[in-house]
Amino acid sequence: MNDNENPELVMWKGSTKFYRTGPWNGVTFSASSIKLNPIFNSSFVSNEDELYYTYILVDKAVFSRTLVNQTLSLRQRFVWSKATQSWELYTSVPRDQCDTYNLCGAYGICSISKSPVCHCLKGFKPKSEVYVERSQGCVRTKPLNYSRRDGFVKFNDLKLPDSTSSWVSKSMNLNECEEKCLDNSSCMAYTNSDIRGEGSGCAMSFGDLIDIRYFQDSGQDLYIRMSASELENDHIQNIDLELPLFELATIVSATNNFSINKKLGQGGFGPVYKGTLVAGQEIAVKRLSKISEQGLKELKNEVILFSKLQHRNLVKLLGCCIQGEEKLLIYEFMPNKSLDSFIFDQERCKILDWSKRFHIICGTARGVMYLHQDSRLRIIHRDLKASNVLLDQDMNRKISDFGLARAFGGDETEGNTNRVVGTYGYMAPEYASDGQFSVKSDIFSFGILLLEIISGKKNRGFYHSDNKLNLIGHAWKLWNEGMPSQLIDSCIQGSFNLAEVIRCIHIDLLCVQQHPKDRPSMPSVILMLGSETVLPQPKQPGYLADMNSTRLDSSSSMPESSSTNTITISELEGR
Structure with missing residues (x-):
C-alpha cells in the first residue's frame, strides 16, 4: 500500500x-x-x-x-x-508535540526536551506578553538595518524552517551564499542546500521563518540575519572573570568529545558531562545550549557571581571555557549527584537515614546563610530545590546552579522583577504572583526543601486523596491535629530522634509562612536547628490550595534532572 x-x-x-x-x-x-x-x-x-x-x-x-x-x-x-x-x-x-506544523510561530523554536516546548530563538523575544504554544511567535529584540550592516548568527542542530519563499543554488559555496543573502534585504537566513550534509550548495529563505525544530546533534546549521547591535551584544569575553580559563581541547579530551556516555544529565539550558583531566581530576562540565539566549545570560551571571563566592557548602566552580561558539562551565565533580535522586527514590531513600538528612539540612542552611549575609555580595539564589543540592562521595551537601541568582550591595535585601524565574513548587507566593523577591523568598524555598527531606514527597504534584491538599496543606493539617509524625518518610522510620524531627517540621512551617515578615532569617533558622529554644507558633502557611490547578504552566521551561520539581521558569513577562 x-x-x-x-x-x-x-x-x-x-x-x-x-x-x-x-x-x-x-x-x-x-x-x-x-x-x-x-x-x-x-x-x-x-x-x-x-x-x-x-x-x-x-x-x-x-x-x-x-x-x-x-x-x-x-x-x-x-x-x-x-x-x-x-x-x-x-x-x-x-x-x-513538535511534529505539529508551525506550533511555535514565526522565529519560535520547538524543543521536545523543554516544557513548554516553544521558546524564542536567541535574539528574539515573545510577540505576545506571555509566550505560550500556538502563540503569535517571536519578534526581534534589535531591529534589522536591512543592509550590509547586518550580520548572521549560526544556529546548530535545527530542522530547517519553512518561509514564504526560498532560493537554491547547487554551485555556490557557503561564503558566496552569505554574500548573496546579505545583498538582498528580504533574505532572512541561509544554509547548505546539499541534502547529504556535505556542506555544499546554497539555500536562502525569505520572509518570516516558521516551523523550526531543535534536533540535538542531528539537525542542520542555519545562519539567521541579525542586526549589528545584536551581534555586538553576543560576547561574553569582556567579563572580568577572576576564574581560570580552560582550553576547549582540554575539555573535549576530558569528556571524550562530549560523549553521550559521559552525559550526567540535561540542565535547564544545556547538558552536563562528566570529564577527567590529564592529572586525573574528575570534573563536571555544563555545556551551554547554542540556541539559548537566556542560557547565555545565566552563564554570564553564574560566572560573575561564582568567581566571588567560596564556601564549603557551595559547589566549587573551577573555571570556564569560552571559545568560538562553545561556552562551558567547569565544576568540581559530585559523584552522588543531586539530593532529589535519593529522597524521591523508593530504594535509594534508605541510604539517607535521619542523621544524614539532618546533616544535609544544616549544611544547606549554612550555605544559604553565607549567600545572604557572609559573602562578598549579598546573594539571593532564587532557585533553591532538591536537584540543586549536590552530594559528594561522603554525602556532604553543596548548593549549585547560580544562573538565576541576584546580587545586592550594601543593605539592599529585596527587589522586584517582571521576569519571574525559579521553579514551581519552591517559589514564594509574593514572588510567583507579584515578582517580589528577597532573602525571605529563599527562606520559603528552603522550607519546601526541608519539608521534602522530612517527608520524602515532592511538593509539586503531591495530592492527598483524603483531604485534597497539597504537601504544605497536608503538613499543616497534621500539625494542627497533633499528628506531625505521620509526615515522616517511611524510609527513615526507627532511625531518628522523634523530638528532633518534630522540631524540624516546626521550623519548616515557620519558613513557609504566607507573609515574608513572618518567616525567620537564615541565621535564626540555624540557631533553631542547633538549640532547644522555644519556637514561635506558626500561622497558616502559604500555598495551602492544590497548586496543580493554579500553576503558571505557560512560563515553565525544560526539565533538569530526575525530579519533576525541576521545571524552571525561564521567562515570564507582564507581571
Missing part, C-alpha cells in the same frame, strides 16, 4: 534518515542517524523539473495499512502480523 508513513521523511542513505526541513521548492534537508527502516526502502529524486520520493516494501508479502483521522492530525501505520493474526501498530505520527 503506497501511503506516506511521515510527510517529513524523504530518503534513506546508508543508515541515515533524511527529512524535508523546508518548503518543497526550497529543497532543504537535514539528516538524523538512526537504524534502517526494516519495512521499506526509499529513494529520492530532485532536479529542476521534479521533486519526489518513493518507497517499496522490503518484503512484498507484508501487508500494511494507514489510518488517518478526519483532520489528518493523526496518522497510524499498521502491519499485519502472521504470528498473531492481527494488525499491529508499527508507527504513529505526529510522534511528539
Whole structure:
C-alpha cells in the first residue's frame, strides 16, 4: 500500500534518515542517524523539473495499512502480523508535540526536551506578553538595518524552517551564499542546500521563518540575519572573570568529545558531562545550549557571581571555557549527584537515614546563610530545590546552579522583577504572583526543601486523596491535629530522634509562612536547628490550595534532572 508513513521523511542513505526541513521548492534537508527502516526502502529524486520520493516494501508479502483521522492530525501505520493474526501498530505520527506544523510561530523554536516546548530563538523575544504554544511567535529584540550592516548568527542542530519563499543554488559555496543573502534585504537566513550534509550548495529563505525544530546533534546549521547591535551584544569575553580559563581541547579530551556516555544529565539550558583531566581530576562540565539566549545570560551571571563566592557548602566552580561558539562551565565533580535522586527514590531513600538528612539540612542552611549575609555580595539564589543540592562521595551537601541568582550591595535585601524565574513548587507566593523577591523568598524555598527531606514527597504534584491538599496543606493539617509524625518518610522510620524531627517540621512551617515578615532569617533558622529554644507558633502557611490547578504552566521551561520539581521558569513577562 503506497501511503506516506511521515510527510517529513524523504530518503534513506546508508543508515541515515533524511527529512524535508523546508518548503518543497526550497529543497532543504537535514539528516538524523538512526537504524534502517526494516519495512521499506526509499529513494529520492530532485532536479529542476521534479521533486519526489518513493518507497517499496522490503518484503512484498507484508501487508500494511494507514489510518488517518478526519483532520489528518493523526496518522497510524499498521502491519499485519502472521504470528498473531492481527494488525499491529508499527508507527504513529505526529510522534511528539513538535511534529505539529508551525506550533511555535514565526522565529519560535520547538524543543521536545523543554516544557513548554516553544521558546524564542536567541535574539528574539515573545510577540505576545506571555509566550505560550500556538502563540503569535517571536519578534526581534534589535531591529534589522536591512543592509550590509547586518550580520548572521549560526544556529546548530535545527530542522530547517519553512518561509514564504526560498532560493537554491547547487554551485555556490557557503561564503558566496552569505554574500548573496546579505545583498538582498528580504533574505532572512541561509544554509547548505546539499541534502547529504556535505556542506555544499546554497539555500536562502525569505520572509518570516516558521516551523523550526531543535534536533540535538542531528539537525542542520542555519545562519539567521541579525542586526549589528545584536551581534555586538553576543560576547561574553569582556567579563572580568577572576576564574581560570580552560582550553576547549582540554575539555573535549576530558569528556571524550562530549560523549553521550559521559552525559550526567540535561540542565535547564544545556547538558552536563562528566570529564577527567590529564592529572586525573574528575570534573563536571555544563555545556551551554547554542540556541539559548537566556542560557547565555545565566552563564554570564553564574560566572560573575561564582568567581566571588567560596564556601564549603557551595559547589566549587573551577573555571570556564569560552571559545568560538562553545561556552562551558567547569565544576568540581559530585559523584552522588543531586539530593532529589535519593529522597524521591523508593530504594535509594534508605541510604539517607535521619542523621544524614539532618546533616544535609544544616549544611544547606549554612550555605544559604553565607549567600545572604557572609559573602562578598549579598546573594539571593532564587532557585533553591532538591536537584540543586549536590552530594559528594561522603554525602556532604553543596548548593549549585547560580544562573538565576541576584546580587545586592550594601543593605539592599529585596527587589522586584517582571521576569519571574525559579521553579514551581519552591517559589514564594509574593514572588510567583507579584515578582517580589528577597532573602525571605529563599527562606520559603528552603522550607519546601526541608519539608521534602522530612517527608520524602515532592511538593509539586503531591495530592492527598483524603483531604485534597497539597504537601504544605497536608503538613499543616497534621500539625494542627497533633499528628506531625505521620509526615515522616517511611524510609527513615526507627532511625531518628522523634523530638528532633518534630522540631524540624516546626521550623519548616515557620519558613513557609504566607507573609515574608513572618518567616525567620537564615541565621535564626540555624540557631533553631542547633538549640532547644522555644519556637514561635506558626500561622497558616502559604500555598495551602492544590497548586496543580493554579500553576503558571505557560512560563515553565525544560526539565533538569530526575525530579519533576525541576521545571524552571525561564521567562515570564507582564507581571
